[in-house]
Amino acid sequence: MSKNLKNKTFTGFLWLLAGSSSQTILQVLVLSVLARLVVPEEFGVISIATIFHGFSKIFSQLGMGAAIVQKKVITKKHIRTAYTTSLFIGVFFCILTLLFSNNVAAYFEMPELSRVLKFISIIFIIDSFISVSQSLLQRNLRMKFFALTELISYLVGFGIVGVSLAFMGYGMYALVYAYIVQALTRAIMVSYLEPHSIMPFFDTKSFKELFFFGSGHTIAKTANYFAGQGDNLVVGKMLSATDLGYYSRAYQLMVAPVALIGQSLNIVLFPALASIQTDMEKVKKAYYKSTQLVAYASLLISAILFVNAKEIVLILLGNNWLNVIVPFQILAVGTLFRMSYKISDSLIKALGDVHKRAIIQIIYAICVFTFSYIGHFWGVEGVAFGVLTAIFFNFIFMTHLSLLQFKDTWSKFIKLHLKPLILSVFVFIFAYTTLYVLRSFELNIIVTEIIYLLLVLSFLLIVALRFKGVLGISDEINAVIKKIGKKK
Incomplete structure (x- = not known):
């Protein structure tokens, strides 16, 4: 990388790391409070609702935002076409959720889920409205503001509104309103930082140029999303809402350090590597340096969390959540696999090899569903072990695809x-x-x-x-x- 880009990338990572650290601490504090005010069963219902919200969000953007980041040169036509496409599909999924919320609730045998889905459906439109602005922040490596929007919106949504309503006895709806307020706060801030025309505009040529990358990205992200949520779907359907409450809290505690470092690197590396995608030596050097950082961070975090799992659960969640300890320890073992995968993901997206990435993510999703289903016969702990196995396979596949880009062997990586x-x-x-x-x-x-x-x-x-x-x-x-x- 050039010295300027290198400095911007590293500074951007430090800003994201600082923002993620602050948000992680805030999330832990908020979770600690909510765990004492909202019962596991209600957390389970919210977990299912957020799964469907996340899935719809992926399709509502159709990979347009990621294509804006990856494309070497963009015009106003690209920006406005991407915005119009995202907004149109976001409205479509909002209506779709309203129509089929009763069916989803009936399938999972959670009657209250229908009403929760109807409330959360509005977030599809809000997120679609700002998807391009968020991507422009990322493309321009304005990571300071990217981090601040995430932190402040979470503080307002969950830290203030969510906790306040939970104390007032709103139960699961404290979480529902928190999600909505968080989305609105983020939308206001991002729109101010990266404004663009909100008048609908569609250019066929621009759409086609964005769609090739965007479609591959969407397929991969959808598969990856199902991989990330397949275990929750299995627990919610095959076990119970209470079990899902336990499992989702174990998962959230484990994901915190991944978001802290792995996701921060992913967000900043993608645009940085995309900007030098034609210089493979520079890309290779950046990839291996990032891999080293992740190796040290993830293995140390795994060791500390595994040993300390009991104290973490008791302090943050309380005595009613002891069933979280073992699945949390199992999931913590896979921290390296999750973080390292994020680096490979950034590399493959930056180089535009999104369709091979999509195939691997489909395989990963199948592995999660398969191993989670097998594991559920041994309860929540079995599901956690099944997910750990699937994560390991995904790590192997994505690393192999990354090494193929450089025509390198596994020996250097190991x-x-x-x-x-x-x-x-x-x-x-x-x-x-x-x-x-x-x-x-x-x-x-x-x-x-x-x-x-x-x-x-x-x-x-x-x-x-x-x-x-x-x-x-x-x-x-x-x-x-x-x-x-x-x-x-």
Whole structure:
């Protein structure tokens, strides 16, 4: 990458990381409050509703936003055509949801789901209205504002409206209104930051230029979405709304660190790699550096979360959610596979190989449904293990497709993970021993958690500063570590 693009990319990642960190902390606090005010069964109903909302959102955009980011040169015709297409399909799916909400509720045997779907359907139109503006923020690497819109909209929607209504006894509808307010807040902010004409306009030539990439992206994203939600559908149908409440909370806790680093890298890498897509050496270098960052981060996070699962669940969710502990531990093992997949996903999208990516995502979705169904015979824990297996296969397939782009073998990729793996083993042993000793003192659980985290993070920082040469940490990561060390 050029120095300017490299700096913009890394700065953009740090902004997204800061924004995601703040939002993750906020989400954890909000979840901790809501878990004590909304029962597992109601969380289960909301989980099914958000699955259908997310699915419709993918089709309502038809990949137009992603095509705006990927295309080397865009015009006002491209922007207005993409906006008009997204808005039209968003209205269509809103009407479709209103018509078939009763049927969906009957299938899952959740009567209240019908009313919830009718409320949430308005979000299809809101999100379609700003899909192109969001993509322009991403294309222009304005990650500071991208991160702030996500953080502020969540704060207003869930942190203020959701929590307030939950305290007032609105139950699951506190979550419904929170989703709607979040979407409205985000729409207002994004429209202000990246304004464009809202008058409908359609240019056939522009549509065709965007549609080839957009269609492949939509197929892949749809398959990936079903892969991400297939386990919830299986639990909701084959087990119960209560089981889905437990499982969805375990999943949400596990996904938090993935969103923190993997998703942040995905958002910023896609436009950055797309801008240099013709220079494969630069693309290759960026891919492997990102892979190293993900390897260190994900393996360390897995080790810390697995050891600390019981305290995390008790502090954040309370005693009524103990059934979340084991599935959370199982899902936490797959953090590397989820994060690494995000890097491969950015690469393949940037290079435009979206149709091969779509095939892999279809296979991934089939794996999730198959292994989740097999696992449900052993309850929520079995579903979690089935999902872990599917995630592993997706990681293998996407990495292989990425290596094919460079005509590289697996040996270099595996070598990048050896040192992070060794470090994570030492951290796991230290974390397990530390927590075992702390538990023996029978201190207050929050005090125990604070001491545990301080000791583990201090140990990790000392090791990183002392053995950075041996660990093979890149200059960019090393610079961040040094800054943290100075602040401490």
